[in-house]
């Protein structure tokens with residue numbers, strides 16, 4: 087469970103409230119027929135993925151599938167409210183359960199749907215998907231037990247006095263874990279039906295919207311959050327669905343699976359597209375100057391980590407030792423501000439695992 091405790095926090099889970107009136111997301115229309123479903127749950131340990139819905143004249147293309155059947159069903163209901171056309175293609179940006187857990191629900195709703203991912207993602211999902219999904223369900227059960235106790239005792243899970251921002255965050259997480267526990271019996275890993283390789287793989291779809299041509303490009307800009315991330319890019323609308331290559335407000339790094347040194351170039355390539363909108367895997371849509379700005383800020387954070395940690399790792403220092411003095415406080419200020427929850431997440435999802443991931447990646451592929 088050690089690697090789980092590090093990465094499970096990254097695992098995104100269904101937002102609360104899906105069983106009530108609120109669907110757990112809001113819809114933002116970015117261009118004709120291009121809709122971002124942005125999660126509204128307060129920032130916390132559990133996240134569900136944002137979804138990009140591209141409505142064409144003859145079909146619908148969707149990016150990312152949510153975690154639970156309940157969450158995916160709410161998304162599908164909202165898609166059907168936008169268009170009677172079927173979802174013909176569902177893209178999984180990467181293997182994590184918050185982006186893939188709803189795959190089987192989409193297959194049930196749209197029997198002809200093609201589910202596309204990278205070949206690397208498909209390999210990793212087949213090897214580790216069941217284990218990680220079961221791990222997350224177990225972790226949700228644990229939290230559904232621990233969070234009510236912490237809330238009643240007005241303490242944090244670490245035993246400190248419960249601040250108001252943390253209380254709000256815990257309430258959101260509790261609703262999310264309760265939904266996972268309720269859905270656990272029908273959560274199952276379902277892999278893609280088609281893949282493209284990370285290196286050199288690219289799928290270009292030609293569609294129309296209101297009779298005018300539309301291009302949808304699907305490709306990997308390079309390793310980053312995982313070794314198998316895909317993005318979806320609409321060159322005419324300048325809309326980019328980045329998956330977890332970009333998460334707002336702060337970085338989301340997996341010590342056991344991210345590639346921080348490669349991530350810098352990957353983000354440079356995405357910024358080079360000059361998107362007008364970036365739909366991140368989690369968090370608010372970045373738009374106008376902020377779209378490229380968010381990609382650059384994320385890139386600069388990783389560059390600052392690599393500049394400090396790289397010589398130290400080369401000199402044989404461990405990640406733990408490097409973390410004692412790693413200084414990324416200016417990024418903490420910009421990304422997390424005064425919010426104690428965002429600050430906590432910046433440390434455990436961004437700062438610390440970035441160096442740990444560098445250490446791991448170097449052992450994986452000696453240079």
Ligand SMILES: [Zn+2]
Pocket residue numbers: 096097098135182184185330367368
């Ligand atoms: Zn995610």
